[in-house]
Amino acid sequence: MDLIQQFIDTYKMKWTFYDAAGRLAAEKLQLALQNAGIRAIVTSRAKNPARLRTKVQRRNSRREEPYQTLEEIYDDIADLSGVRVSLYFPGDRGKVDAIISELFNILEFKQFPEQSKPPTYHKRFSGYWANHYRARMRDEILNESQKKYGSARIEIQVASLIMHAWSEVEHDLIYKPMQGTLSEEELSILDELNGLVLAGEIALERLQAAGNERLRSRNAAFGSQYELASYLYNFLSSHLKTEDIELRMGNIALLYRLLQRLQLTGLKDITPILRSVKFEKDRRTISQQIIDQIISGNEKRYQCYQELRTEPETASPETLQAVNQFLEEWVPLERLLNKTARRTSTRSRGAFNINTLKRMDLFDKEMINQIVQLRKLRNVLIHDIELPDQAQILRCTEEAKALLAQLTGQHDAMADGENGEKNSHAENA
Incomplete structure (x- = not known):
């Protein structure tokens, strides 16, 4: 005792x-x-x-x-x-x-x-x-x-x-x-x-399931982050092999605020987005992968998402400026890669898939690795709390700028070739 x-x-x-x-x-x-x-x-x-x-x-x-x-x-x-x-x-x-x-x-x-x-x-x-x-x-x-x-x-x-x-x-x-x-x-x-x-x-x-069914049957808008979360969980559970990807939902509240800001809160708005996401087993949560699909290659949507996020408290003004400089180069590069991926796969929409690029003669192994590394940095800058050092961001900014210039030239040459081929067919006809 x-x-x-x-x-x-x-x-x-x-x-x-x-x-x-x-x-x-x-x-x-x-x-x-x-x-x-x-x-x-x-x-x-x-x-x-x-x-x-x-x-x-x-x-x-x-x-x-x-x-x-x-x-x-x-x-x-x-x-x-x-x-x-x-x-x-x-x-x-x-x-x-x-x-x-x-x-x-x-x-x-x-x-x-x-x-x-x-x-x-x-x-x-x-x-x-x-x-x-x-x-x-x-x-x-x-x-x-x-x-x-x-x-x-x-x-x-x-x-x-x-x-x-x-x-x-x-x-x-x-x-x-x-x-x-x-x-x-x-x-x-x-x-x-x-x-x-x-x-x-x-x-x-049963009440929770009935609410999901009501949204589906009436093609209604999501009234709250809770309705969105419940729908996403049920949709993904039925459309994905859950053993292949863990359903880590992430910040659904942030996703819901983004959808509200972009006026995409209806079921008819979110379903095509979900069907176009190739959910991957990586560090990103489900909400982050959906957000990536929504903002990919669109400067205004990137800016909107950045405004909704809470900026890292420890980031210096110089580091935040470096982030903005990187995104100024990355977003048009991402938009070009999205457009290029759609040339090969008509079903492709939104964010490009790296496997699609690998199948194209336009990209060698070194370029693919460079794109992968730049996208990893982009994911860190967009989704993580802690930012890399300023020097690393600036170095990757120059790489993105150079890669964009190279691919833009190749893309323009390819487009000219396709237009010439079309004109030739027209003349023969």
Whole structure:
């Protein structure tokens, strides 16, 4: 008991650390879910010391050998910092799983219900449905002042809003009874409520699917980033082999703002764009690949997208000027490559595909490699938070300028040849 008291006293001194770590994790997760178009309420808490004492004492009494060190207790109690994700639509659990995997290093994963634990009461319904994660925040999502919170283990609970509500009631009644053990009648009522919750989850999933079907059938406009995200997820799940490309949705909120600015919020506007994107397995998210297709080769759309993005706070005015200079050379080069790709493939539209260029005699291996490297830099400048150094950007700007001049000459010569051939055919006719 002295060891448990020592643990509680130590925890009280560190309580603000665990509370801050939980709040930071919840903020990161809330922003990512909102950007991905997932409706959810995200909350956090640090374990209450009085409840923690009860939990540690209960765990200690069940062990074959009592706790011997503080480290043993810390290893056994994983939820000192807790984050709860309450989903409006339970069908979004898979999407949330992908986002958590991007933001956190997963230490342990549990999926409920656990069939290995037989209930004390003969239940008719399956109980608590949720995903639990024990994880640490990845270093790359933390700034220097936040790095200290990377060591904190966070327990993340993901379930529907109505499932969380039922779980709270059940947990408080069964594990914290104020007036003795629950009766058979009370357990039966809890079981009945669980059945209603599970039926409610099914209804919510059907409601979400019906909303997608309404958009498709009426060719309607997307009313929010959430409608857009739900439609994209279902469209891509049915049209792509998900084992070939991971559905990392990315910042759907930014995509939706771009579509609004360009007045492309209708289903009839987005569907041709989606069908023309050759979704690739690379660093770009789904939203970034769609955005690339929309703005490719168009100066005004590039400018519009740059205005909607938040500029990197650390970028100097000189670096931002270098970025603009690169884009001034890249965009017309990209437009020319798009036009060239369409010569070979009539089905090609929007952003060029590098494999299409490889099949053309116009490009040798060195030019292809140069285009690939320039496009990689373009992706970093457009989508990443941190920018390369100014010298690298300026060097690539000169390469893009030279390549544009070379390809423009070749393209003009090719066009002249085609026009001469057409005139010759006309004269013969």
